[in-house]
Amino acid sequence: MPFIPHTEQEIAEMLQAIGADDISALFEEIPSHLLANELTGVPEGMTEMEISRLMHARAAQHPQSVCFLGAGAYEHHIPAAVWEITTRGEYYSAYTPYQAEASQGTLQLVYEFQSMMTALTGMDVSNASMYDGATALAEAVLMAVRGNRKSKSRKILMPTTVHPTYRKTTRTIVQGQHIELCEVDYDPATGVTSLEAFKEKAGDDITAIVIQQPNFFGNLEAVDEITDWAHENNILVIAVANPLSLAILEAPGNWGSAGVDIACGDGQPLGAPMSAGGPYYGYLCCTQTLVRQMPGRIVGRTLDQDDKEGFVLTLQAREQHIRRSKATSNICTNQGLVVTASTIHMSILGASGLEKAAAACHANTMALVKQLSQIEGVDCAFESNYFHEAVLKINKPAVEVLVALAEKNILGGYDLSEAYPELGSAILVCATEMRTDEEISAYANALAEVCA
Amino acid sequence: MLIFEHSKTGRNGAPQSPKQKANVDDIPASFLRKDRAALPEVSEMQAVRHYTQLSQKNFSIDTHFYPLGSCTMKYNPRACNTLAMLPGFLSRHPMAPEAQSQGFLACMYELQSMLSDVTGMAAFSLAPMAGAQGEFAGVAMIEAYHKSRGDDGRKEILVPSAAHGTNPATATMCGFSVREIPTLDNGDVDLEALKVAVGPETAGLMLTNPSTLGVFERQIETIAKVVHEAGGLLYYDGANLNAILGKIRPGDMGFDVIHSNLHKTFSTPHGGGGPGAGAVGVAERLKPFLPLPVVTKEGENYRWLTEKDLPQSIGRLSAFMGNAGVLLRAYIYMRMLGREGMVRVAEFATLNANYMMAEAKRRGFELAIPDRRASHEFIITLKNEARDLHVTAMDFAKRLLDLGYHAPTTYFPLLVPECLLIEPTETEAKEALDGFMDAMQQIREEAEADPDLVKGAPYTLPVKRLDEVRAARQLDLAWKGNEVE
Amino acid sequence: MSDVPSELRYTASHEWIRDEGDGTVTIGITDHAQELLGDLVFVELPEVGADLTAGDACCVVESVKAASDVYAPLTGEVLEVNEMLAESPEIINDSAFDDGWLFKMQLSAEVELEELMDADEYEKEIED
Incomplete structure (x- = not known):
């Protein structure tokens, strides 16, 4: 039987220990008229040889353009070592590090990842990842609404130079929470968003603005003056940035005189193959002030009973398994394995x-x-x-x-x-x-x- | 030692960078970075060695029995990984033309069909990237459905007290208020309380069946009737689908919308925390609201459905199409199992759980729900050990690590004091189950003879018990040590 | 066994209230509550000047494994918050009824105070 190790003799011994006549007796609490008939929409099983032949044929249908x-x-380019190490069983087949002492590998790696992302973005804090860049932006918007207590409008200015599907995804995710996403048009000559365009839409009370750098067209926005203007008006600033570009472009933590409040984006350029759309990961960084508004997992460094350094999941009281309906987000599973690849990728490239x-x-x-x-x-x-x-x-x-x-x-x-x-x-x-x-x-x- | 502490200025993985000498002089200095980011500077070998050694500090399915309740830690067949990582899939750009993507789209279309069949739903979308996002999509569809009928007063989602924390968190994210329905001692939902709770405000009920208490909800047909008669919809949290795969289908139980955690039931790897996939399935009346994209087949060709095809869709949940590589792994796994293999998953997962439960009882452990069949998981309560020996469920969990077993889920569900939620999955052999129960028995004997031994565990791992209070009070979330020059 | 000072008033959600006799009250969480929560790692306080209605969730106290709302026991305006708690939430563990106070309020109606539990009633409440 595929992936089931039981011998006939073991099955008999186990049923005897349970006191059941056969396996179907174990399902006797299910009303019998509800039991399923044979699955007609699932084909017969395949051997590894057969599925291998099928998948090679399917992959071959895609021309190498x-x-x-x-x-x-x-x-x-992704160094060969990146996914060789990432797909080691100890990373690949481990769960979320709930038992810290038995998960120091994953936990330390995430701490190193958080350190690398804060270095790249110039921010204080990074979480352990979101699903992708688009959902990271949606969560950044929710964070900003929770974090900007001076603002009551729940209104966000979103330039149309932000990735179109990021904008769509953000709308899907925040629509239940009475948040207004107000679009700001770009200058048709330059393909960037002018400060005047933000000012025109601003009105009295804006919770946050989003700036993508480089923007969806590839162009460089005037991030310094926009960031400063926003902060002068008690508006939080959310940066969306391609993390590879941050190797040469100014870090969001240094935009304007104070830096942005939240930086996010898609980590795909740092070690994830295009892979038909995923899995990638979203990175999400913020200032120390906003750390408790951060959704998702965060790893911290601490000491054990012998004062030896070690790593744990921390600030868990923000999360759904403790806060339930009052959690910062419903996220639990993130994109850990891709983060593993990305951390190794950044280490090798430097x-x-x-x-x-x-x-x-x-x-x-x-x-x-x-x-x-x-x-x-x-x-x-x-x-x-x-x-x-x-x-x-x-x-x-x-x-x-x-x-x-x-x-x-x-x-x-x-x-x-x-x-x-x-x-x-x-x-x-x-x-x-x-x-x-x-x-x-x-x-x-x-x-x-x-x-x- | 951190990777940063291996760093020396000027070291790097030279062959991994382009030879090309490019400059960025045309970009005005105001846009450019002033200081180089403090990333580690190490050789390729140092990085490989560091991350290989780190990996060896992890427990995983490939190295240890990992009976983490509600997480379905089954074997992840290697073929699924190898074949999903064929260059033809990895090098595909997500927006490559459909005409050049037919092989991938065929896999996705067939995955949708197989999931629909095995759950008894009318249609599936593979867009959600994790269970929690699947829940979000499901609850957002419930909202969209009521709104589309002009039924705007439904502001409340009902959730049993035994539910996963994601259920109430999701309902809140979607703008609903949450009302908890109590659970009876036998594990069933308190039907009388449910009847009182439902009404014109009820948008829906989120239910896991079998529940997080490891038993099948026997009154499911009545529950469905009560919720539907009140005008609400029924949501199936697929976290425990492994228990009933192919035996009984959520659609046949009366559920209107479900999410399935492909990283549990369909064996895609957990990757130390993700990525997962939380495909959502719906009954006929919710089809117009499915999240995008969805694959359809026209003649011999496959294509994506977009906003034009599904104008009432709740929208997009990701920049592209969700966790494609995870979906491919699930597809390969399902094809290898085939229709008989699916049913065997539920049968042997249930056999293993009931066998372990019988063994636990025989060895004198107290079961949370002693008089019922286990589903694919069951609960031991160590409240007597905590009271008499001052050895808690957490102490048992830590000592198990010393004995070479990953701990079961601890302190969940919240309804059972000092609990261990144990899920062996179908891929474990009898000797692993026996070995685990031997270890549990050994720990209890140790707790009786020398409680401090158990309370001080673990001893054999890279670190002893870690100070979580210190971690939360003195936040150290990123390395800020000697700046790399 | 937790200590329950007789001069204070209490709620079923484990807040204590000290009548300062001038229309203001001081509010904290009881020793019993801090014991249930364990080592506190963070306290989120209300804003000075905020108008609270009895029953509003106005503070959060967090331990490693739990987070608990604190509810305004009475209606009124927040006059002062215990700034020390931002740096040292463990003060509540060490001194729940004294140095670990959370905030002070100006009451809008003193009659409400009479409706709260006294020490005997609260002690009975936490025995159950």
Whole structure:
């Protein structure tokens, strides 16, 4: 029997110890008319050989395209050691570290992860992870509403340059809690959100604002002046940042004169493969002042009975298993294994390795934009500084262009026409450190053909 | 020793960085970082050695019997991991064209169908990324359903007192108030109290069946009738689905919406805290509200349903499509088990739990609910040991670690004093179960002869008992030691 | 056995109330309550100036394994909070009825005070 070790003799001995005639007697408390018939929607079982054949065939249905698509998930180099170590059974098949003495490996690793994230973001505190960047933003909004006691409006300013699905996800998650998400438009010339645009929407009482840096278009927002303006008006600031970009861009903890209050984002660029959308993880960091508003697990360093250093889950009284209906969030399971990979990834690359990777992403995207924008009918949409993504306007419908490129095994970018119809036919392109000069030229040639 | 303490300025994993010499001079300095982040500077080997050694400080299913009640710590077949990590899946961008993603979409579509069949629901969405997010989706759908009918007065979610903490936390997140329904000593819901509680304010009842007390709720049909007649919906918390997989289906019991913890019942790894997956299933009347995305099949082709297809959806729960890699592992596991394998899961999980319960009784431990069949888990109460020997459930748990067993769930459910909630799962052999009960018996003998021995445990692990009060009072949540230069 | 000072008033949710005789009261949690909670690690206090109605959840006391709301036993305005508790919540464990007070209130109606339990009644309450 698959994954069941019992022999006939053992089954007989166990039933005898229980005092039951057969296994079905163990289900006698279930009303018999409710017992299920044979499952018709589940096929016969497969051996490992059979399932292996099937999964190889399914995986082979996906052509290996050259990826210039980003929009929140990026193809980066991941050292071979990262997932080799991560999938060791001791990490892979352990539960949440409820018995601290038997979970020091996971607990110390999470403490190291928290330390790395606070170093990258310049914040005081990090939790042990959220599900992904989008849900981390939703929880950051809920945190801000709990944390800004001076504000009564429960109103959040959310620029449209924040990732479209992050905005949708936030709406889904906060909709039951009477929070108003008020969108702020970007400047059509620069593709960034001006301070004036925030001021226009501000009114009397705003609880928090969100700024994504680099924003969804790849552009760099004027984070310092916006952060300072918000704080002058008792508004909390939530930063959404690609953590790889923080190897070269200013840390949210240093934006403006005081730094932001909450920083969050998706950890995928730090060691998680694109993997069809997940699992990734969301990181969530905040100032010391807000630590008790933080959802999710947090690991702390302490001492044992012999004064030896060790690690435990701490501040658990915020959490659902103790606070029940008054918990900061319902989250319990997080994305621990991906955090494991990410911690190892950051250790192996170090700050200098991440810096090189981030700089190479920037340089490759600059090279890509330069070549593509020379093609007739292709133009840069915005005059702005950007990190590793940029928006191009195209003289043909984006959807057709991307399909034609896909047929040449090039993932040409993200079609912006649905989320940003005002841009007309436009795509968001990205060239990470994985792209070679040859691939960039090949894309330019292919796009020239398609646009001709 | 922390990884930071292995760090020396100038050391790095050079071959892991691009050769390319790139600069960022075109970006104005005001946008750029002034100080390099204080990440460790170590060689690749140092990192590998450090994290390998750390891993060895963990208990896990691969190394230890791990009977953590309500968590379903069963074996995670390695094939599920290997095959889910084939390059064809790992290198797929989440927004790659559907035409180039048919293999992945086929797996997701078939996973939806198998889950629907095994739970008796009409349709499934794989979007939620954990059990708690599945609960959120389920309760948000209940709210959306009532609202769509103009039935705006339903502000209350009912939750039995034995429920997981996530249930009331979720209801609050969705904007509901929570009312607790008492549980009887025999483990069943207090039906009379439920009848009094339901009314025009009732949005729904969240129920785990079998309950967290490790027994099957025998009055489930009456409960369903009472809630439905009051206009409420019935929510199934799938945390304990392993107990009944393929034997009885939540849909047939009258549930309108369920979430299934794929990282429990369908054997995806817990990963030291996640990732999980909390797929949600619904009865016909809730289909329009499913969270996005959902996979559909048109002719021979698969595609995602979007807002255009399901305008009444509660919306998105993640940036892309949930924990795809976890879903693939669950899919592979289900295909390997097949239809007979599913039913065997419930049968042998239940056999193991009832056998351990019989053994516990034979060895003189007090059972929380002695006169009923166990489901896939059961509860020992150590209140007599705590009273007579001053040795608590926590002391037993810590001593078990010394004897090579991960502790069961302690102090949950909150209704039973000094309790251990024990869930062996179907993948453990009889000798592991016997070994665990021998250890429990040994600890009780130790507690009688020398209680301090048990109270001082553990002795054989990397650390002794840790000072949690100190951890909470003197918060040390990140390394701020010597800055890396 | 916990100590229950006879000069104080009590609630079933384990708050104590000291009548200061000038229309103000001092409020804390009882020794019995701190024993049930164990070592306290955090106290969230109300804001000075807040208007409370009897029965409002206005404070939270946290131990490692539990968090418990403290309810305003009477209606009135918060005059002062015990700032020492922010740094040293363990004061409540050491001195629940004295140094571990939580906050002081100006009462809006003194009659409510008479309706609270006296020491004998509270002692009976916690015996059950």
